[in-house]
Amino acid sequence: MKQTVIEMLARAAQEFADVPYLLRKTEDGWFTRTFQDVHLQSRQVGRALIKLGLEAGDRIAMLGEGSPEWVEGEFAAIVSGCISVPLSIKLLADEVLFRLNHSGAQALFVSKNQLQKVLSVWNSLEQKPLLFYLDDDLGFFERECRAAALDSTRCISFSALLQLGQEQETAAPAALQARIDAIDEDTVATISYTSGTTGNPKGIMLTHRNYAVNVDDSVRMFDVPRAAFSTLLIIPCDHSFGHTVGIYAALARGITIHFVDSRGGGLATVRNIPLNLKEASPVFLLTVPALTGNFMKKIVQGVENRGRLIARLFHAGIRAGTRYYGDCYVSPGFLTKTINFLPYKMADLLIFRAIRATFGSRIQFCVGGGALLDEGQQQFFRALGIPVYQGYGLTEASPVISSNTQFACRIGTSGRVLPSVTCRIVDEDGNEVPPGTRGEIVVSGASVMKGYFRNPEATDEALRGGWLHTGDLGHMDRDGFLAVTGREKALLISADGEKYSPEEIEETIAASSQVVSQVMIYNDHCKYTSALLTLDEAAVRRLVNSRSITTADSLIDAIRDELYGFRRDPAYRDRFPPQWVPSVFQILPEQFSEENRMINSSMKLVRFKVLEAHRESIDYLYSTDGGDIHNERNRHVVLKWLSPA
DSSP states (O other): OOOOHHHHHHHHHHHTTTSEEEEEEETTEEEEEEHHHHHHHHHHHHHHHHHTTOOTTOEEEEESOSOHHHHHHHHHHHHTTOEEEEEOTTOOHHHHHHHHHHHTOSEEEEOHHHHHHHHTTGGGOSSOOEEEEOSSOHHHHHHHHHHTTOOGGGEEEHHHHHHHHHHHHHHSTTHHHHHHHTOOTTSEEEEEEESOOTTOOEEEEEEHHHHHHHHHHHHHHTTOOTTOOEEEEOSOTTSHHIIIIIIIHHHHHTOEEEEOOOTTOHHHHHHHHHHHHHHHOOSEEEEOHHHHHHHHHHHHHHHHTTOHHHHHHHHHHHHHHHHHHTTSSSOOOHHHHHHHHHHHHHHIIIIIHHHHHTTOSSOOEEEEOSSOOOHHHHHHHHHHTOOEEEEEEOGGGSSEEEEOOSSSOOTTSOOEEOTTOEEEEEOTTSOBOOTTOOEEEEEESTTSOOEETTOHHHHHHHEETTEEEEEEEEEEOTTSOEEEEEEOSOOEEETTSOEEOOHHHHHHHHHHOSSEEEEEEEOEEESSOEEEEEEOHHHHHHHHHHHTOOSHHHHHHHHHHHHTGGGGSTTTTTTSOGGGSOSEEEEOSSOOOTTTTSBOTTSOBOHHHHHHHHHHHHHHHTSTTTTSSSOHHHHHHHGGGTSOO
C-alpha cells in the first residue's frame, strides 16, 4: 500500500468512519464533520477542481483560518493530483502576492477574513487564479468580487464546488480515480513558504511519503490511542507543526479536532480561546512559546488577584513542584522529593486542580513546537500538572525531528530523535562530534523534503551528501536527548515561532539613513525585535549641529527617527511586517570590522561573531532598563557627539 496522504485519509474514513474529525463553531453550536464526511466531501470537491480545468501538478493556495472547509479544500487539491500551497494568515498583502506569483497558483481557497488582502493585490497577480470561498457569507463574497470587477464565473463558493463535484461523480466517474492512481509516494503534496525575506522566500516541497513517515513516527512516540484523543487546534493550519501533528496525525489515530472560533478576525479569535477550551475539553494541545507564555501570565495574574495568601501558596507550590520533578529524567532524590511533597500536593489540591479545569476536564499534556520553549515555562507547567513536552523540527523535515514525551522527557532539551530520523552533530568540516560537543544539527531520513521549489541552488546548499543541514546548533547528551542551543542561520524567530530573514530590513535601514552605518537586527524567540547599531560619526555631528541638539535624549530620539527613515519612502512604508522592525536598539561604540572579525573579506556581517562579542548588550535590550531606548548605555555613548570635536 502506498504511503500517501490520500491513503491515510481513505483508511481513516474506514477505521474511524463516524468519529468526529473536524468541528467548527457556529451560531447553532459546534458543526461536526466525521472522518467519512471529510473523505467523501474532499473527493467531491476534487472532482469539481478537475472539471474546472485544474491539471495534476497545478498549485492551489490555501489562505484562511482553521476550519473543516480549509482541510477539505487541501485534501481536495491533493486528491485531484494538485499541490497545496498553505499560506500564513499573518502575511502582508505584498508577501501573499509574491508567493502566489512564485508558486504560479492556478487557484486559491480564501476565507472571509483574508479576502480583502487578496483583492488588494489582484491586479498585480501574474496569473489570475480561480477564487474559492471558504465561508458561509456568500453575499459578502459576491459583493466584494463585484466591487473588484472580478469575473463572477471564476469566483466560486465552497457549497457550489460540492454541488459541481456531485454532478461529476455521475458525469465523469473515472476522472478522479485516474488522478489518484497517478500519484506515488514521491509526488509533491505541499509547498510551504518559510524562512525568507519578502523578496526571496523559499518554497519547501514535501512529498506524500514525507508526511506519512513523520506522522507515523510522531503518533508512535506518544503512543496515541485510537479514537480517544481530541484537541483544540490553536495553531494555524498552515503552520507545519499543526499541519502534520494536528491535521494529518489525526488520520492515523482518529483524533478529533476543534478549531478556534475565528469569526470576527484576529482579536476575536484570541478572546474565544478560553471559552473554546472549556467547550472542546481537549486531551492535548499543540502550543508555541507565545501561547504558553500568555497562558502562564494570565494564570499568575488570576492567582494574585485572589489575595496574598493564595498567591504565596501558589508560588510555593510551583517552586516545590519544580524541585520535586527536577529535570523530569533524573530523579532529584528521596530527600528532595520528601521535603517538597507536602507543599506541592497542598497547592495542587487547593489551587492547581482548579487552574487545570480552565483547560477543560480532560487535559493531559501539551506539545511545544514552532520555537524553543523557555525552561521556566516547562517547569511551571510540569508543576501545574499540564506538562509541555518540547520538540524540535523544521518544515524541511516535515517538520518533527525530535520530541520529549510522557515516556522520556528531560527539561532543557528537545527530546529524543524520531525512529526514522538519523541525526548527527557535526563540526565546521562536517565531522561528527562526540556527545556534549556543540555543532550543527544535520539529519537524514524519509521525512526530509524533496527540495525548494524553483530554487535548485538553495536545494543544493541545504541537502548535501544526503543530509539536511538545518543551520541550527546543538549537542546530543549521553542519554540521547537533543539540546538545541542556538542558530547558525541568519533568521529572526519570534516567540510564536514565526521566522523572517533580517538582511533586507538591515540593508534598507542602512541605505536610507545618513547616520546609521551598520545594523544587526536580532530576535531569537523574543517578544520583540531589537537591533545593534553603529553610527557614522561625522554624520552624527552634522545631525547635532543642524538640529541644535543639546541633550543625550534628544540625540537618541533623532537617531531613532533616522533608524525609521525608510518609512518616509512610499516604496518601503508598509514593506516589512511590524514585528520584525526593531523597537529598541543599542548604540555600539565601535564599528563592525575585519579587524575585530565581525566583517568577513567580502564585507558581510559575521553574525555569530557579533553575538559572541555583544551578547551582554543583546541581553540588556530585553531587560527593563534596556527596553527603553533612553537607557544609560545609549546616553553614555552619544555624549561624545554632544561635546566639541
